[in-house]
Amino acid sequence: MSLIEARELTRLYTRGTETVRALDSVTFTIHPGEFVAVVGPSGSGKSTLLQLLGGMDLPSSGSLTIAGKELSRLSDTERTTLRRDTLGFVFQDFGLLPVLTVAENIALPAGLGKVSQAPSVDSLLERVGLSHRKNHRPHQLSGGEMQRVAIARALVRRPKILLADEPTGNLDSASGARILELLQELNQQEGITLVVVTHNDTLAAAAGRALALKDGKLV
Numbered sequence: 085m086s087l088i089e090a091r092e093l094t095r096l097y098t099r100g101t102e103t104v105r106a107l108d109s110v111t112f113t114i115h116p117g118e119f120v121a122v123v124g125p126s127g128s129g130k131s132t133l134l135q136l137l138g139g140m141d142l143p144s145s146g147s148l149t150i151a152g153k154e155l156s157r158l159s160d161t162e163r164t165t166l167r168r169d170t171l172g173f174v175f176q177d178f179g180l181l182p183v184l185t186v187a188e189n190i191a192l193p194a195g196l197g198k199v200s201q202a203p204s205v206d207s208l209l210e211r212v213g214l215s216h217r218k219n220h221r222p223h224q225l226s227g228g229e230m231q232r233v234a235i236a237r238a239l240v241r242r243p244k245i246l247l248a249d250e251p252t253g254n255l256d257s258a259s260g261a262r263i264l265e266l267l268q269e270l271n272q273q274e275g276i277t278l279v280v281v282t283h284n285d286t287l288a289a290a291a292g293r294a295l296a297l298k299d300g301k302l303v
């Protein structure tokens with residue numbers, strides 16, 4: 085059983101008169117519980133691929149099936165539901181709301197639609213080792229701590245799949261190592277499937293396998 089299935093996935097962008105093949109006929113399968121790194125030089129299509137996997141963008145051609153659902157056959161509402169209930173996202177710039185506390189940032193997605201058995205904010209804080217930062221605001225945290233809050237927030241709806249785009253990109257190596265450790269725990273202990281775009285060799289080596297892109301193609 086595959087969890088993510090991409091067939092001939094292609095995303096074209098037009099820039100003036102030029103057509104950019106940001107993703108060019110990419111085919112792969114990801115099984116439940118895998119930890120997959122997406123690697124390749126700048127401009128090779130990594131973020132484009134992650135945006136498609138996250139249902140935040142639609143392919144120009146090809147098909148993408150996530151948890152048995154072909155994305156192009158879903159309505160906008162169905163796609164939003166799939167995104168909300170199956171996927172968690174973590175980005176390089178953390179994406180925390182500065183006016184909210186750590187606890188409020190984590191609780192935010194839980195308010196969007198019903199969550200059955202949502203883990204409590206306290207248990208998530210404990211999970212990422214930040215119980216003592218509960219009532220702080222993002223600017224009072226280090227980059228590594230902000231990223232751990234972002235990961236806790238991504239987990240609040242119990243996603244099957246966690247998608248991360250350069251989650252250690254803005255961190256020093258010690259903080260990056262801590263994030264990697266957390267991701268590995270989530271993968272190994274909780275069976276969350278990870279798809280992580282990274283330039284970090286240690287992170288890429290920790291993944292079970294890499295999808296390597298060059299000029300939009302798998303190499």
Ligand SMILES: Nc1ncnc2c1ncn2[C@@H]1O[C@H](COP(=O)(O)OP(=O)(O)OP(=O)(O)O)[C@@H](O)[C@H]1O
Pocket residue numbers: 097098099104105106124125126127128129130131132133
């Ligand atoms: N909205 C857009 N409009 C036009 N071209 C785009 C757009 N987004 C991305 N591209 C182009 O698509 C290609 C792939 O971009 P993408 O952002 O996926 O690369 P990347 O591998 O994530 O690079 P980086 O490592 O620098 O983040 C690049 O040539 C980029 O310039």
Ligand SMILES: [Mg+2]
Pocket residue numbers: 130131132
């Ligand atoms: Mg990118």
